[in-house]
Amino acid sequence: MEAPAILEYMRENQPAIVSLLRRLVTIESPTHEKAAVDEVADAIAETVSGIAQVTRHSQPDHGDHLRIEFDIPTRGDGQVLGLGHIDTVWELGTLERMPWREADGRLWGPGVFDMKAGVVFMIFAARAIRDLRLQCRRRFVLQLNSDEEIGSPSSTRHTKTEALKSAAVLVAEPSAGLEGNLKTARKGGATYRVEAQGVASHAGLDFAAGSSAIVELAGQIQRIAAWTDLDNGLTVNPGLVRGGTASNVVAERAWTDVDVRFPTKRQADEIADLFGAIRADDPGCSVRVSGGARKLPMERTDGVIRLFRLAEKISAEMGVPLGEAAVGGGSDGNTTAALGIPTLDGLGAVGEGAHAVHESILTERIADRAALIAGLVHRL
Ligand SMILES: [Zn+2]
Structure with missing residues (x-):
């Protein structure tokens, strides 16, 4: 005692x-x-x-x-x-x-x-x-x-x-x-950057020749955000987004930075696999993913x-x-x-x-x- x-x-x-x-x-x-x-x-x-x-x-x-x-x-x-x-x-x-x-x-x-x-x-x-x-x-x-x-x-x-x-x-x-x-x-934390590369063109004169990185990225962001699983403490937040050059240009480039928080190492691995499997929807675009875990839980x-x-x-x-x-x-x-x-x-x-x-x-x-x-x- x-x-x-x-x-x-x-x-x-x-x-x-x-x-x-x-x-x-x-x-x-x-x-x-x-x-x-x-x-x-x-x-x-x-x-x-x-x-x-x-x-x-x-x-x-x-x-x-x-x-x-x-x-x-x-x-x-x-x-x-x-x-x-x-x-x-x-x-x-x-x-x-x-x-x-x-x-x-x-x-x-x-x-x-x-x-x-x-x-x-x-x-x-x-x-x-x-x-x-x-x-x-x-x-x-x-x-x-x-x-x-x-x-x-x-x-x-x-x-x-x-x-x-x-x-x-x-x-x-x-x-x-x-x-x-x-x-x-x-919780542990990760940051990922998802970057879409498209083809620029004039939105008025030559719209069909372009492939919009912004439209591509917008679709990706919808799916990425849906990985949040609040019941299991997993949050996925596309907290920053940038892209395009002007409203009359089909955007060549757009990216988002995504903050992820996870209570278990297993969730960290699953999320890493999901980010690794991202592919472009638009055949005229490509998508590149970088980043990863900063801190394990x-x-x-x-x-x-x-x-x-x-x-x-x-x-x-x-x-x-x-x-x-x-x-x-x-x-x-x-x-x-x-x-x-x-x-x-x-x-x-x-x-x-x-x-x-x-x-x-x-x-x-x-x-x-x-x-x-x-x-x-x-x-x-
Ligand atoms: Zn402290």
Whole structure:
């Protein structure tokens, strides 16, 4: 029954948690500003210097990624991976109109919810384990990426390497809803471009000599949009369309960009087959398809369910109810889950307003969320 003791530890340390969070939020870190993101990495490296080994993966364009291996009491050889990001979507100067503040039972500021609070909770989870001398079965490594908000182009390979060494991955992204649900499923996403090539002609003088790429594409779009299957969470959205040059010209070229979201890998494969089988209806036209999956889904596998049950049990010991949710957006958790590593996401702060001006976290839920992470690392 160490969960109540961990919760008590977090309550006592809440001023220190808020103080570190304030420090990180007041260093703005938009993904494209390397120097700014590096400053957050510096602050974190300094904070954990006495309790962890820090490896810095230097990046020429983006901020550096951090691998933090905490010195905690362990019996075994395995690894639990904490995963977070230190970049935000907020441009430099945002603090002037969205300043750090503590009001109405919340903490406010750019990146406080997505996800500097989650990063701070991970650090304090390790501190609790050390200070309370909780024997863990596995070592605890925290990887902090600097480029998650633009799709993790340079960090994904580090995420994969660490995930493959891990028994479980705990992702510090914000929780879902003001009740703080964990995220046990995330959709994957794909983008396809469908481009029709026809034959141009004068719409008045020589109409019959033309083959309209627009008419061809319009027919294709009708069929593509009908692949949406809301009951099974599959959406297919031709969200952008361009084509033609003038109303008196039979259009030579037209294209559409299609956004697809799918809860399972199987649906991703089926959709890829459908796009691959597209052929032109009009013999005077040709159709070319490019693109594919950007992110594979995080599926609610048996391993994910077992992780969630453990989290539920630890929360219950602290007297806190815990729910789960399936969400649309992707995170680095999709990458680790696609490797088959049990992944639990949404372990960060309880709050609302990710990427929005009312971004904030609930002060009264700081202690139990940080304690939940510590409890998971201890028992995994
Ligand atoms: Zn995030």
